[in-house]
Amino acid sequence: MPTGAVLAALYMASGGYIGVAQARHKHAKAHAHAHAAVATVHYTPPPYISIDVPTGRIIEARNPTHAWYPASVTKLMTVYVALQAVQQGRLSLNTPLIVSARAARMKPSKMGFAPGSLVTLDNALKMLMVKSANDLAVTVAEGVSGSVEAFADEMNQTAAKLGMRESHFMNPNGLPDPNHYSSPRDMAILGRALLLNFPEYAGLFDIGAMKLNDQVIPNHNGLLGRYPGADGMKTGFTCAAGFNLVASASRGGRKVIVVIMGDLTAKIRTAHAADLLDRAFAASQLGESATELASASGAPPDMHPEICGGRSPKAVLEAESEDFNSPIQAAPAGTPPIPKQGAAIAALPRPVFDPTPVYVGEAPGYQGPIAGPRPADTPIGAIAYTTPQPQQAAPAPLQPDPKALPMHRGAKKQHAARQAEPAKMKAKTAKKTGAQKAAAKKSSATKADTKKAAGSTTQTKRATPSKSKKSAKSAHRAGSAATSQATGN
Numbered sequence: 001m002p003t004g005a006v007l008a009a010l011y012m013a014s015g016g017y018i019g020v021a022q023a024r025h026k027h028a029k030a031h032a033h034a035h036a037a038v039a040t041v042h043y044t045p046p047p048y049i050s051i052d053v054p055t056g057r058i059i060e061a062r063n064p065t066h067a068w069y070p071a072s073v074t075k076l077m078t079v080y081v082a083l084q085a086v087q088q089g090r091l092s093l094n095t096p097l098i099v100s101a102r103a104a105r106m107k108p109s110k111m112g113f114a115p116g117s118l119v120t121l122d123n124a125l126k127m128l129m130v131k132s133a134n135d136l137a138v139t140v141a142e143g144v145s146g147s148v149e150a151f152a153d154e155m156n157q158t159a160a161k162l163g164m165r166e167s168h169f170m171n172p173n174g175l176p177d178p179n180h181y182s183s184p185r186d187m188a189i190l191g192r193a194l195l196l197n198f199p200e201y202a203g204l205f206d207i208g209a210m211k212l213n214d215q216v217i218p219n220h221n222g223l224l225g226r227y228p229g230a231d232g233m234k235t236g237f238t239c240a241a242g243f244n245l246v247a248s249a250s251r252g253g254r255k256v257i258v259v260i261m262g263d264l265t266a267k268i269r270t271a272h273a274a275d276l277l278d279r280a281f282a283a284s285q286l287g288e289s290a291t292e293l294a295s296a297s298g299a300p301p302d303m304h305p306e307i308c309g310g311r312s313p314k315a316v317l318e319a320e321s322e323d324f325n326s327p328i329q330a331a332p333a334g335t336p337p338i339p340k341q342g343a344a345i346a347a348l349p350r351p352v353f354d355p356t357p358v359y360v361g362e363a364p365g366y367q368g369p370i371a372g373p374r375p376a377d378t379p380i381g382a383i384a385y386t387t388p389q390p391q392q393a394a395p396a397p398l399q400p401d402p403k404a405l406p407m408h409r410g411a412k413k414q415h416a417a418r419q420a421e422p423a424k425m426k427a428k429t430a431k432k433t434g435a436q437k438a439a440a441k442k443s444s445a446t447k448a449d450t451k452k453a454a455g456s457t458t459q460t461k462r463a464t465p466s467k468s469k470k471s472a473k474s475a476h477r478a479g480s481a482a483t484s485q486a487t488g489n
Helices: 003-009 071-087 121-130 134-145 148-162 184-197 199-206 266-282 313-320 340-347 411-488
Strands: 021-030 033-042 048-052 058-062 096-098 118-120 209-212 215-218 230-238 242-251 254-263 356-358
Touching: 048 184, 048 266, 058 266, 071 121, 071 134, 071 148, 071 184, 071 199, 071 230, 071 242, 096 134, 118 121, 121 134, 121 199, 121 209, 121 356, 134 148, 148 184, 184 199, 184 242, 184 254, 199 230, 230 266, 242 266, 254 266, 266 340
Parallel strands: 209 356
Antiparallel strands: 021 033, 048 058, 048 254, 096 118, 209 215, 230 242, 242 254
C-alpha cells in the first residue's frame, strides 16, 4: 500500500490534527463461507503539545490540558522522584533495591525477576526507561519511599510543586486506575523539569537498547535512531490510553519536547511526533508559558474500544508490551493524507544500537544498606520484606503469654488465681516432699529394727543347741558313775 494512502488515517491542517477513522474488518460465518463486514469507528482526536525547553513556552498545541490516562509515561515521574531522592542523599545509584512479591506480581511489560532479587537503582532506572518494566517501577517505589502508596504521595507532592495541575498519580508504573491521570501539558512540564533539574542524567532517556546477559532489549521509542536529533524520552501504552509519547530532540541549538496522547498505533505515534518536531524546529514564534494554560474539565476518555476492540488476546498482550506495531489503517475516502516526512521516519527499519549493559545484583564492592519495602518514615536499610527461602519449614506458632489477661469477664479473678497457683503448688510440693521424707525415715528405722531383731533371733537359735548338748553330757556322766558304783560292791 502506498505510503500516502497508508497514512491517510491522520489529517493535519493549519497545525491541527482533526481525527481519523479506521475501517475495521469483522469476520462472520454464514452459509458455510466467511465474508467481511466493514465497520467505521470515529476516534477521539488525540491531544498534543510541543514546547521550547529553555523557556517552557508553547510552540503548538491542541487540547493540551485535557485529562488523559498517561500509561507508562508515568515512569518519567517515577524517575524524577527517584533522582530527587538521590539528590537529597536518601540513597545512591548504587543502592541495591530488593524485588518484593508485590513487585513480581505486576503485569507486563516486566523484567520478571524473582522475589528477593537485588537490582541497583541505576540498573532499575535504565530497565525502566528501555523495557518499561512495571515490576521494577514498584521496586523503585518501595526502595525509595517504602511502599507504593507512600511513593504515590511523593509523586503527587512533586507534581504540585512543578505546576502539573491536571495530574494525579496512584502508582509508579501507569497501570490502569480511574484515579490515575495526567495531560499533555503536564507531561511536557515534567519532561522539561527532568532535563533542566537533572541534566547529568539525560542519558537515561536516549538508551536505544540494553543488554542483560545475552539478551538485547530495544527501546520502544520509534524516534531514536530514526529522527535526526531525537534524544529521549518515554513511550506508554494501555488499551484505555492508546499510544502515548513524550519525546525530546535537539537541532540547530534548539531543544524541544513534544507530547502526544492516544494515538492509534506505535507507527502512527512515531509519524505524528516526527511531524510535530519538524514544525516545532521550523517555528519562529513562541506562545505563552505552558504553566499558564487554564485546566480543562472532564474525565479521561477510555480508548479501549477504539484501540483494542476486535483485537485478539495475543495482539492486546503485545500492545501491553508496547510492541503493537500493526499497519496503519486506511481512512475514509476524501481524507487528505498528512505530510510524508513523518511517514518516512516511521517506515525506516528498526535501528541497531550498541546496547547499554545492565545487570542484576549488587554493585561490586558495595557495602551500604539495601532498600526495600518498609513502614512509613523508616530509613533505608530497615527492610520489612525478607527474602523467601526455598523449602524452609514454617515457623512454630507463637505461644500465648501466660501472664496475659484473657479478654472476657472474670479476667481479674482468673488472673489472681493463676498468680496464686504457683505458690499453692510450691506449698503442696513442699508438704508432699516433707511427708515423703518422714515416710522414708520411718521406713528406714523399721528396716533397721527388723534387721536387729532378725540378728537377735539368729543368735538365740545358735545358743540353744550348745546348752542342750552340755546338759546331755552332764547327765550321761552322772548316770555312768551311778552304774559303775552299783556293779563294784
